[in-house]
Amino acid sequence: MKRFVFIIAMVGCCLTLYAQHQDVLEPLDVFDIEYVSDPQIEPAGQGIAYVRNGRDIMKDGSTSGIWFTDFTGEAHYPILTGPYRYSSPRWSPDGKRLAYLSNESGSNQIHCYYLDSGLSVKLTQLTFSPSGISWSPDGQHIAFRGSIPVKTESIVSLPTPPKGAKWEDRPTYIDQLRYRADGSGMLKKSFSHIYLIRGEGGHARQLTSGDFNHNAFSWAPDSKSLVLSANRHEDAEYQPVNSELYRLDLDTGELEELTDRVGPDNNPVISPDGSRIAYTGYDDEYLGYQPNQLYIMDQRSGKRSCISDQFDYNISNVQWVNSGLYFQYDKEGNTKIARIDPTSGEVETLTNNVGGMSLGRPYAGGTFSVAQDGRFAYTHSTPDHPADLAVGQDKTAGNRLTEVNQDLFAHKTLGRVEDIWFTSSYDGRRIQGWICKPPHFDPNKKYPLILEIHGGPFSNYGDRFSLEVQLFAAAGYVVLYTNPRGSTSYGKAFGNLIHHNYPNQDYDDLISGVDAVMDQGYIDEDQLYVTGGSGGGVLTAWIVGKTDRFRAAVVAKPVINWYSFVLHADNPAFFYRYWFPGYPWEHLEHYMKRSPISLVGNVNTPTMLLTGEQDYRTPMSETEQYYAALKLRKVPSAMARIQGAGHGFVARPSNLINKVSYILGWFEKYKSE
Secondary structure, three states: OHHHHHHHHHHHOOHHHHOOOOOOOOHHHHHOOOEEEEEEEOOOOOEEEEEEEEEEOOOOEEEEEEEEEEOOOOOEEEEEOOOOEEEEEEEOOOOOEEEEEEOOOOOOEEEEEEOOOOEEEEOOOOOOOOEEEEEOOOOOEEEEEEEEEOOOOOOOOOOOOOOOOOOOOOOOOOOOOOOEEOOOEEOOOEEEEEEEEEOOOOOOEEOOOOOOEEEEEEEOOOOOEEEEEEEOOOOOOOOOOOOEEEEEEOOOOOEEEOOOOOOOEEEEEEOOOOOEEEEEEOOOOOOOOOOOEEEEEEOOOOOEEEOOOOOOOOOEEEEEEOOEEEEEEEEOOEEEEEEEOOOOOOEEEEEEEEOOOOOOOOEOOOOEEEOOOOEEEEEEEEOOEEEEEEEEEOOOOOEEOOOOOHHHHOOOOOOOEEEEEEEOOOOOOEEEEEEEOOOOOOOOOOEEEEEEEOOOOOOOEOOOOOHHHHHHHHOOOEEEEEEOOOOOOOOHHHHHHHOOOOOOOHHHHHHHHHHHHHOOOOEEEEEEEEEEEOHHHHHHHHHHHHOOOOOEEEEEOOOOOHHHHHHHOOOHHHHHHHHOOOOHHHOHHHHHHOOHHHHHHHOOOOEEEEEEOOOOOOOHHHHHHHHHHHHHOOOOEEEEEEOOOOOOOOOOHHHHHHHHHHHHHHHHHHHOO
């Protein structure tokens, strides 16, 4: 309750920003926003189970329940809701049972719901959290993944404290390269394995072994084997993306290696007749951006071929049913569902506007499932609503079945979003962006502008709902967000324009976007503000080191010094290898040339830094370096340390409120001066 009172008090300080109109979104609306995720079509193709997600204002956490609807949206009702979290619904092959995950027994376990009786039973009593649950085609078993810690012997023998003595906790001994992860904190040494239980529950049998991580898998049609992806190389810790495909015989436990190239081979999907395997991956060139290609392997001959070599977009979420081979991809900031011919590689796009599960900012995401006859269900989003449930078939227009935020949005006016294409001043390249105008926008007025920059850096913004953007707009700002060079969804070459060259000309792209919006005539040129998180924090710090054009800046969860970042972030084996030409001590000049700290001597813009205390992706030490440098130079500056937050600010809804409120508070402080 104390935390809730603090949230109310803090938000109250910013309510004047929203007072002009009473029908706009406000920070506390964070707790009322809902969205749909994980739609799963039943085997007969008559209905869909999906997850409906919300927020609990009293517990400052998330809620989720499982709902059912038919393809018309008329038979629509909850299956599992209440005080617990329900997720990952998976139909049994006969459509009579629904396996799912729930924490109703105190920890996340696999449960099964029987549709004929409406009763549920807990199937597992695991000491770890299961994931990736999947029924065998014969309905007899459920396979799933789980990560278990590895016991390590101590290298010392410590004396035992006397009875009643209060000694300090014993040291934490670490000997693995990756010892912490954002969102998880300090990691115990562990490895993920695949397990099997009967459909009625019982003993969970571990199918894989060894000190390796085993990931996505697919059932063979005869239920006698799995094809899985794993990195079982001896140097797996130092080659984090070099995975292979394996066939696992369930009777003998024999593991047969199916691929052997340098690069990832992931997400296997066996064809309905069992003759072929589809999977994603690429030949590793150690580039910053390497989009997944789609491969087909003949099970009998082992022959492998890439069927998407003429397709220049990242392929994900591959599904193979009787009606074809389906996947999703991003193009120009929009996520789409497509079907591909397994022989010719011809791609047919079926629908767009997939996404809406990244509530804070308009990142890519979303998911779908497809029935044997080609009907599909997916998460649908546009800038005016988060993910709802929609269905389609072939190229028929998607039919939206839910409006889970109708009760809230019926009384709120959102900022209108429109796309904009402009020319980069650096090389004339076309760059895409989006403008969100304040609710009740008046083209005859002059508005302050916020440039909001995405992270990644290899990711994309798009025409999707963003609560943060809408809250900025509701406070009276025009918001510009763009996909500068390096963004995904424009092809491999565009993404790699920043390979070993980040940040650099992406700065020119962003400033060109600001100029393009200024040309619209409704921006106050003396009221320009800039912010961004992660990679966007890097670029925000870079911008204020290059220009004094912005009145104030908020640098969120940034990298300030690439040398320290590579050695301090949560995946050092990846960052130095794919984002830089080599180890930092061997390329000091290159690392420093790309580090915003190298430009701190130029900064005059009032700058606030904002980072989560538990951020292990861009650790707090990066923020502290920049803050100290700004203070030494007597630049107006502040530091907001967000409690209980990792890199994504997603664990607590209040932290999204904290983030937006502090950004707006800093801008308002310098707007009035």
